Amino acid sequence: MILLKDGVEYIQYNYKYENELEKMVFEHHKEIFGDNTLLFNKSKIKTVANVGTIPDAFVVDLKNKNWYIVEVELKDHDIYSHVNSQIMRFLDAIDNPNTKKELSDKFYNEVNNEPFKEALFKTNHIKEVYKHISDIIDTNPSIVIIIDEITNKVKTGLNGLSKYHDIKTIEFKTFKRKNSNCLEEHIHLFNKLHTYNEEPPTNNGNADKNNNNNTEGNNKSNYTEEHHLNGKPNNIVELYNELKKQILNIGDDITIKPLKHYIACKISNTNFVYIVVNKSKLNLSLLIPKGNLNDDKKITADVSNTGHWGNGDYGISLNKNMNLEYIMSLIKQSYEYNKNKKLKK
Structure with missing residues (x-):
């Protein structure tokens, strides 16, 4: 496979540092999570036992009333000793009512201090800002792992945890101009987060648009x-x-x-x-x-x-x-x- 743009070949860029990938991901968080989302940067969250952990970011979807704990990782990180242990601490921390209250307060303060975040609430006709934030944070978040490559080891390592919580994995690849050492000109390849299903639909939801009696299509097997x-x-x-x-x-x-x-x-x-x-x-x-x-x-x-x-x-x-x-x-x-x-x- 060759990737060309304006006649120039692009090759995959290998991230050396997690914060480098993190910067790229955050720049494109609306393309990943949706236009009605806000990204809130790192903040320590604590378990009931007062054990602290710091996710890379939080994303709040104002329209669909979902929120996500985001962890950006490189494929070279050990999935078991590094990534899984972090996820377990995240899960323990969100069971702590004090953590949710502190996050609601933090997000509310950020909205009040950042006009572009406040503007999104106005665009969505949300008047009770704190209540809206608090209601969302009171729900269970999804854990979203954004990684430069989903290897078989990554899939296997996350599979066990996915049985007990909603954990989504997004592959985020970047391509740079061949024979160039910088990222001034680049192309990203990643999937959007599909809010209403566990796996991406193959027909964008339009195949049955005009007939709600024929939606069973390929589903004629005896499912229970x-x-x-x-x-x-x-x-x-x-x-x-x-x-x-x-x-x-x-x-x-x-x-x-x-x-x-x-x-x-x-x-x-x-x-x-x-x-x-x-x-x-x-x-x-x-x-x-x-x-x-x-x-x-x-x-x-x-x-x-x-x-x-x-x-x-x-x-x-x-x-x-x-x-x-x-x-x-x-x-x-x-x-x-x-x-x-x-x-x-």
Whole structure:
């Protein structure tokens, strides 16, 4: 494979220092995490036992109400003694209520002191800044490892921890002009973080856009709910079971259909909500066209142009700390919309 730009060949640049890669990653954090995200720099977090650890950064997604603990690494670092031990300390620290309070305070102060960060809250029509930050930090974050190369050793080393927490790995490669020793002209290669699925969709979510009855496509194998719940934490399994119970209580005509990548909730042959079970949350897609949902609290995200399993214009990241009663009011709207549409046919 040859990489050319304006007729000039580019070759992969090998980072020698972690802070060099870190600088490049932070410059492109919005391309990685999304336009509605803010990056907050290093800050010590402590476990209940007062053991301190310092992640490379924190990223807060204002629109989707997610947050990420970011660790930038080089492939040469020992995955077991260095990276895994850091991740374990991160996981212990975020279980400390004092840590979350301190982070909320720190992020709020940064927003007040940095106009461009404050501007993003205004752009998203968020008036209660501290409450919005605190509500996000009260949820469980994903751990995001950004590394210059995902080797087999890296995959194996992180696989065990990924069974117990939502850990995402992003490969970030840089290419420089051949025969040049500087990075003044360079090209980056990396994947965006897909907010609404555990693995990137192959069709950008558009293949089924005009027909929510044909989304089963390649999912005709006999999948079960256990296929989706296996290996997930108990709190996520309990959250799914409670959500399923309340959805079935909406009407006697509802069935649950597990497919390969998601669980569909159906009225006869018409789907009205999809559920993707992750390790730290449930991602919901409401199959109701944009502009037809009454969401007074504005907790849904516009995923009409975002890659995600199934289709649907509204997305919800559901965790145990959210108001399930309000979530159900949104799901009922999707149910009623699709039922009425079916009756009109």
